[in-house]
Amino acid sequence: MAKKLGHNIIDNDFSLVPIAIKDAWVKKLAGVTLSDIKLTTFQNRHKQEAYKGKLLFTHVGISGPTVLHMSKEVGELLKYGEVTIALDLFPGVDHTILKSQLQALLIAEINKKIKNVLGKLVPSSLVPVLLRLAAIENETPNHSVRSESRKKLVILFKHTPLSVEKLLGADKAIVSSGGVNLKEVNFKTMESRLVPRLYLVGDMLNIDRPSGGYSLQLCWTTGFVAGEHC
Structure with a gap:
């Protein structure tokens, strides 16, 4: 309707959507x-x-607040080529400290197998994955883990690569992007600058927002302002 009345509409697209990952x-x-x-x-x-934030692994890739927030940027990058996402399990700890922590753990548990102690440093669900990516056998005794293998693990702690396949479809999106050009709306009243007595609110507007209730707040706030002036 807004388009028929003369408004410029930014193309609609899905936003805040989970990401499919190639890695099995x-x-x-x-x-x-x-x-x-x-x-x-x-x-x-x-x-x-x-x-930074939380990550949820799914049956096709990754999701969660942090992933949803970054999905629009990932979608834009995919237009120009392949995209890789690096997972950092310890964003506040540098490589040197992690190297020391790993070595101290292996020494303290020297007679055990690495598969049974690495979970004290990283989430236990990731232990088999990290060992496989680092080419370390699960049954390797801690005293037999070589320096090069420890180095590979530390690198993975800070940079586990995820190869992006695609964004999931509109049916999985939390909100959509696009809508009425904001230059054509008076935000003091939410009235159209082109059509008197036409008020434009909520998802009709071309406003990108992160996950976490911002879409609802957008609708409530713009609706309230419009209601005060119409």
């Missing part, structure tokens, strides 16, 4: 949640953006 091991962790992690996007080996 990700699907095996469906239901596992990680807190206080960092996700960094890369394209052509160049760092793009970083996001």
Whole structure:
């Protein structure tokens, strides 16, 4: 209707949507949640953006508040080529400290197998994955874990790569993007600048917002302002 009345409409697209990942091991962790992690996007080996928060593994990839928040940027990057997301399990700890912590753990539990002690440092659900990615046998005794293997593990703690396949479809999206051009709306009243007595609110507007109730707040606030002036 707004378009028929002369408004410019920014093309509608889905936003805040889970991300499908190519790596098979990700699907095996469906239901596992990680807190206080960092996700960094890369394209052509160049760092793009970083996001901190929670991550949920699903049967097709990753989701959760942090993933939903970064999905629009990932979608834009996919238009220009492949995208990789680096998972950092310890965003507040550098490689040197992690190396020392890992070595201390292996020494303290020297007669045990690495598969049975690594869970004291990282989430236990990730232990088999990290060992496989680092090419370390599950049954390896701690005293036999070589320096090069420890180095690989520390790198994975800070940078486990996830190869993006695609964004999931509109049926999985939390909200959509696009809508009426904001330059054509008087935000003091929410009245159209083109059509008198026409008020534009909520999802009709081209306003991107993160997950966490912001869409509801957008509708409530703009609706209230319009109601005060119509």
